[in-house]
Amino acid sequence: MNNIFVFDHPLIQHKMTYLRDKNTKTKEFRELLSEVAMLMAYEVTRDLPLKEIEIETPIGTAKSKVISGKKLCIVPVLRAGLGMVDGMQNLIPSVKIGHIGLYRDHDTLNPVEYYSKFPEDISEREVIILEPMIATGGSLSAAVDIIKRKGVKLIKIMSILAARSGIEKLASEHPDVEIYCANIDEKLNEHGYIDPGLGDAGDRLFGTK
Numbered sequence: 001m002n003n004i005f006v007f008d009h010p011l012i013q014h015k016m017t018y019l020r021d022k023n024t025k026t027k028e029f030r031e032l033l034s035e036v037a038m039l040m041a042y043e044v045t046r047d048l049p050l051k052e053i054e055i056e057t058p059i060g061t062a063k064s065k066v067i068s069g070k071k072l073c074i075v076p077v078l079r080a081g082l083g084m085v086d087g088m089q090n091l092i093p094s095v096k097i098g099h100i101g102l103y104r105d106h107d108t109l110n111p112v113e114y115y116s117k118f119p120e121d122i123s124e125r126e127v128i129i130l131e132p133m134i135a136t137g138g139s140l141s142a143a144v145d146i147i148k149r150k151g152v153k154l155i156k157i158m159s160i161l162a163a164r165s166g167i168e169k170l171a172s173e174h175p176d177v178e179i180y181c182a183n184i185d186e187k188l189n190e191h192g193y194i195d196p197g198l199g200d201a202g203d204r205l206f207g208t209k
């Protein structure tokens, strides 16, 4: 699948090990997730267009580059996606932020949108969806559908850990969307958790279990 990118950077791989470790406590988990998001942001934004402007340095005049054209919006999927917002904002302080909340209907197992709020001009922005875990890929695929319906043309997904079946389903349903993650695991267990994975990212981030 040519729209899946797996980060092999040693700093990211090192931090992934401690995110997976069950002995890592909430504070450290939160810091690690934020750091991994920041390191990933560096690469995910590599293709942002630049334009040249002229500025005065203390010595003379310089032509130098600033980001131009398409502006960014990040959309964390509630609630674990919130743990990746800080890291992105550290690198891109002016980024606009939307939110999506989805739950899985007990009977149909389909994702249901319970909350969404986006910047008014989202259709003119490149959107990066933040969701640390790609398990079945079902709710992320629904999140992409919701954002596409808003008229957004360029969408990327930033995740940290994916189940192979989930990421492949997502990539085939949305071949126009680039998907970035740090590790791919081969299995989902009977409860839909990635195996060996890292557990419930939301619980580990917010200390709810």
Ligand code: URA
Pocket: 080, 133, 134, 135, 192, 193, 194, 195, 197, 198, 199, 200, 201, 202
């Ligand atoms: N969501 C999580 O937080 N963990 C998983 O393993 C799968 C989905």
